[in-house]
Amino acid sequence: MSTLTPTVPNTTAAPAALQRSRLYWAIADALVLARRSILQIPRAPEMLVFATIQPVMFVLLFRYVFGGAINVGGVSYVNYLMGGIFVQTVAFGAVTTGIGLAADMQLGLIDRFCSLPMARSAVLTGRILADLSRNAFIVLVMLIAGFIVGFRPHAGPGEWLAAIALLLLLSFAMSWVAATVGLLARTVEATQSAGFIWLFPLTFVSSAFVRTSTMPGWLQVFADHQPVTIIVNAVRAFLLGQPAGTDGWLAFVWCGALVVVFVPLAVWLFQRRTSR
Numbered sequence: 001m002s003t004l005t006p007t008v009p010n011t012t013a014a015p016a017a018l019q020r021s022r023l024y025w026a027i028a029d030a031l032v033l034a035r036r037s038i039l040q041i042p043r044a045p046e047m048l049v050f051a052t053i054q055p056v057m058f059v060l061l062f063r064y065v066f067g068g069a070i071n072v073g074g075v076s077y078v079n080y081l082m083g084g085i086f087v088q089t090v091a092f093g094a095v096t097t098g099i100g101l102a103a104d105m106q107l108g109l110i111d112r113f114c115s116l117p118m119a120r121s122a123v124l125t126g127r128i129l130a131d132l133s134r135n136a137f138i139v140l141v142m143l144i145a146g147f148i149v150g151f152r153p154h155a156g157p158g159e160w161l162a163a164i165a166l167l168l169l170l171s172f173a174m175s176w177v178a179a180t181v182g183l184l185a186r187t188v189e190a191t192q193s194a195g196f197i198w199l200f201p202l203t204f205v206s207s208a209f210v211r212t213s214t215m216p217g218w219l220q221v222f223a224d225h226q227p228v229t230i231i232v233n234a235v236r237a238f239l240l241g242q243p244a245g246t247d248g249w250l251a252f253v254w255c256g257a258l259v260v261v262f263v264p265l266a267v268w269l270f271q272r273r274t275s276r
Contacts, residue, residue: 026121033126037100038133051096052138055089056145062209063149072211075240079153082146083236084208087228089142090167091203093135094174095195097128098182102191105183105273124270128175135171154241163238166251170231173258180262183269202228207236227254 041048062070062081072080101124143151155163178195185191205219206212206229212220223229234251237244244251 029122030125034129037130078150082151087232088203090171094178097131097175098178098191101182102188153239159238169255173255176262179266
């Protein structure tokens with residue numbers, strides 16, 4: 001009589017999918033949530049439309065209403081203007097990250113995500129990646145609008161690459177700032193108000209629309225050394241094919257510093273909010 005030997009499953013040989021690193025799954029989960037946020041755009045196209053109309057209105061307002069009264073030296077005002085418009089568009093567009101995050105928190109959607117077997121970091125990075133792609137599209141629309149109103153850049157391939165890289169890095173950094181604001185403010189209404197309160201003085205008290213030399217002396221000191229002016233000067237120099245000087249590398253340093261400060265801060269606030 002033959003005896004049957006039971007087969008012991010090999011528990012050490014896990015499927016290949018389960019052997020992938022935590023970093024892989026964090027990236028994969030982030031891409032899934034980024035896709036979720038992007039798919040919401042066709043279902044609510046008015047959000048993208050209004051986000052595009054606002055900077056176009058700024059272009060038309062400064063180009064045809066204020067432009068004739070503003071002297072910026074030896075460059076046409078529209079060429080001077082567009083560098084500031086690009087930076088303003090990216091900075092204002094990043095506020096959407098905080099608003100969307102606050103809305104998800106209010107609706108309890110974040111609690112549902114955190115109950116799933118997924119990386120918690122994907123909730124933040126997924127939304128920021130989606131907003132980064134949305135901002136890139138809006139900047140493209142603004143570039144087309146600039147060409148229509150007379151913007152004529154003189155950048156070479158390397159300078160175009162530098163300008164695009166700086167704008168994308170700025171969008172990424174500002175989205176983390178907005179995420180921090182959204183986690184602190186808690187409600188959508190408070191997040192929207194808080195998101196723009198500090199952006200307006202930074203963008204308008206800068207070289208985005210006028211030369212800082214026309215400002216009062218005490219205000220010029222602030223305007224010349226704050227990050228928006230440095231970033232605007234760098235983007236403008238890249239697009240116009242002019243030497244960026246120290247503003248070129250300082251702009252990247254400022255964006256990197258914002259990332260270094262606000263990524264861990266936003267992650268800490270998110271873990272604190274979701275661990276309750």
